Amino acid sequence: MSRTERNFRSSELSGTVESSLEDPLALIQNTDLAKYQEDGVIMVKNVLHPEWLLLLELGLERVLNSSQPMHKFFEGKEGEFIETIRNFDVIPEIRRFVYDSPISDFIGKIVASSNLWLYSDEFFIKEGGNSERTPWHQDTPYWPIEGEQIASAWISLDPLNKEECLEYVAGSHKGTMYDGFSPSKVSIDPTAPHYDHELPQLPDIESDRQSYDIRSWDITPGDVIFAHPGVLHGGGPTGPDSRRRAITIRLYGDDIRYAKRPPTRPTVPLTPGLSLSLNPGEALRSPWYPRIRPIPKHIRAEWE
Numbered sequence: 296m297s298r299t300e301r302n303f304r305s306s307e308l309s310g311t312v313e314s315s316l317e318d319p320l321a322l323i324q325n326t327d328l329a330k331y332q333e334d335g336v337i338m339v340k341n342v343l344h345p346e347w348l349l350l351l352e353l354g355l356e357r358v359l360n361s362s363q364p365m366h367k368f369f370e371g372k373e374g375e376f377i378e379t380i381r382n383f384d385v386i387p388e389i390r391r392f393v394y395d396s397p398i399s400d401f402i403g404k405i406v407a408s409s410n411l412w413l414y415s416d417e418f419f420i421k422e423g424g425n426s427e428r429t430p431w432h433q434d435t436p437y438w439p440i441e442g443e444q445i446a447s448a449w450i451s452l453d454p455l456n457k458e459e460c461l462e463y464v465a466g467s468h469k470g471t472m473y474d475g476f477s478p479s480k481v482s483i484d485p486t487a488p489h490y491d492h493e494l495p496q497l498p499d500i501e502s503d504r505q506s507y508d509i510r511s512w513d514i515t516p517g518d519v520i521f522a523h524p525g526v527l528h529g530g531g532p533t534g535p536d537s538r539r540r541a542i543t544i545r546l547y548g549d550d551i552r553y554a555k556r557p558p559t560r561p562t563v564p565l566t567p568g569l570s571l572s573l574n575p576g577e578a579l580r581s582p583w584y585p586r587i588r589p590i591p592k593h594i595r596a597e598w599e
């Protein structure tokens with residue numbers, strides 16, 4: 296079956312996990328945790344059962360057929376691709392995935408927190424071949440947070456070679472927090488600042504790749520990349536026959552606090568009212584960020 300056919304299912308691929316393990320958390324080992332601390336990113340192979348991938352594909356189809364807000368990068372150009380954020384609240388498949396699959400416990404193990412809250416979920420959908428790069432950036436300048444117990448799990452529903460994968464600058468989570476890129480200006484300048492010069496401008500990593508320790512991997516659906524949101528990352532462009540449907544799930548633990556960002560632009564995703572209910576330095580607790588672990592009683596009551 297062609298990879299670009301609409302009804303292609305990543306769960307039908309050979310090479311994905313065939314049966315659930317009794318203890319999925321054992322798939323993330325102490326060596327992985329040490330590497331995550333050092334590099335700010337790890338790729339763990341074959342950790343998601345095909346049924347979870349099917350659930351995500353159904354969720355993506357529901358999002359694409361919904362009136363959920365979508366943003367187009369490189370709009371109107373050949374390399375255009377779509378991004379859509381925070382569908383958890385309205386797309387039941389994403390809720391099921393976050394509560395029921397092992398993804399949240401994987402993140403809990405990585406950030407060493409048994410309490411977990413959802414920061415966001417975000418799809419990046421590169422279809423039709425020849426999609427552009429996702430510009431290099433860190434997530435932290437866009438998010439009104441401080442603390443270390445937060446991680447993103449990046450999951451591709453399609454097989455990818457390492458050039459098409461999300462790429463990371465190892466160790467950069469320990470360095471400077473740069474400004475973000477400006478999504479509306481990416482086709483002119485992928486380092487154009489998001490804010491009004493309150494943070495240092497992003498370096499032009501793409502023009503100087505040899506100066507950075509860039510990591511990426513060949514991906515088979517079922518593999519997951521876990522990353523610290525302070526690590527510089529950018530998405531490889533896709534080839535002419537490629538399709539790259541990826542979702543990132545971001546969860547945080549106990550030490551994450553509310554922090555202000557420059558007032559010249561809103562943070563991402565939009566959370567109106569948040570700055571009126573929290574002071575900088577307070578724990579990030581708000582209806583914007585639902586508790587995921589332990590699973591709240593009212594959620595458990597749905598099936599008990």
Ligand SMILES: O=C(O)CCC(=O)C(=O)O
Binds near residue numbers: 447461528529531
């Ligand atoms: O998938 C991509 O191209 C971008 C992903 C990304 O920036 C993220 O997950 O934070």
